[in-house]
Amino acid sequence: MEEPFEIILPDGTVYKPRKESVVQGYDSDGKPKKMKFSVKTECERCGECCRRDTPVILKEDIELFKKGIITEKEIYTIREGEKIRSFIDGDTYYSSMELIKLRPIFGSSTCIFYDPHEGCSIYEMRPTVCREFECWSQNIAITGLESRRLTRDDLFGSIDIIREAINKHEEKCSLNKFNDIVEEFVSGKEENFEKIVEMILYDTAIRNWAKEKLEIQDDVLPLLFGRSLMEIATLYRVLIEKEGENFIIKVMEEAEE
Incomplete structure (x- = not known):
């Protein structure tokens, strides 16, 4: 494994530290002094990554479902085109x-399996991404994500009625299309109001249908259909409220930094 860093001493010696070490250094007057430091080389269960984001679930993790470590209630779907924030650099992108991910604790970015006192409650059986992630090195990317990621088709592809519902929802409520319509509305294209409402009505209707006809529980709907369009709209500073049979769409002002 590549060392995180190296120290070049004043005499030109290159020192590559391993775990806890003591090396000869020099103070500002050029006098020798010893410096003690430690280098992280393995997971110390500090919980930093658990609090920053939740892991993507891979095909290799299917065994965790079979063993009941993870259930459908504890995962949700990030749909193609969804606006999300990278926990690595904090940037927002589509x-x-x-992607299917573990759910965060409501109102936070912290993993649902993380306890502030006990740490990860499924540490010995944690998802593959958690095992592969090395916060102490530059190995922070998930290799082969596109082919390794778990998808809704992997979970529900053999159940015709659910697969068809998911496909129909993607057709009617495509996030790539929704993104364009909402961004144009925010920019002043008011005629997009009806298009937004039409998509929200379908998004709401298919969720209600799944609950009533298929007896799908509320906490499984984010896995089947992703987050609701009303929730996603807030990422564009758009607040959508329903009053009786009418919708009210408000564009919120940007928060001052």
Whole structure:
């Protein structure tokens, strides 16, 4: 494994530290002094990554479902085109592919399996991404994500009625299309109001249908259909409220930094 860093001493010696070490250094007057430091080389269960984001679930993790470690209630779908924030650099971008992730604790970015006192409650059986992630090195990317990622088709592809519902929802409520319509509306294209409402009505209707006809529980709907369009709209500073049979769409002002 590549060392995180190296120290070049004043005499030109290159020192590559391993774990806890003591090296000869020099103070500002050029006098020798010893410096003790430690280098992280493995997971110390500090919980930093658990609090920053939740992991993507891969095909290799299917065994966790079979063993009941993870259930359908504890995962949700990031749909293609969804606006998300990278926990690595904090930048916002649109997801180029469908991803299934562990759910965060409501109102935070912290993983649902993380306890502030006990740490990860499924540490010994944690998802592959958690095992592969090395916060102490530059190995922070998930290799082969597109082919390794778990998808809704992997979970529900053999159940015709659910697969068809998911496909129909993607057709009617495509996030790539929704993104364009909402951004144009925010920019002043008021005629997009009806298009937004039409998509929200379908998004709401298919969720209600799944609950009533298929007896799907509320906490499984984010896995089947992703986050609701009303929730996603807030990422564009658009607040959508329903009063009786009418919708009210408000564009919120940008928060001052």
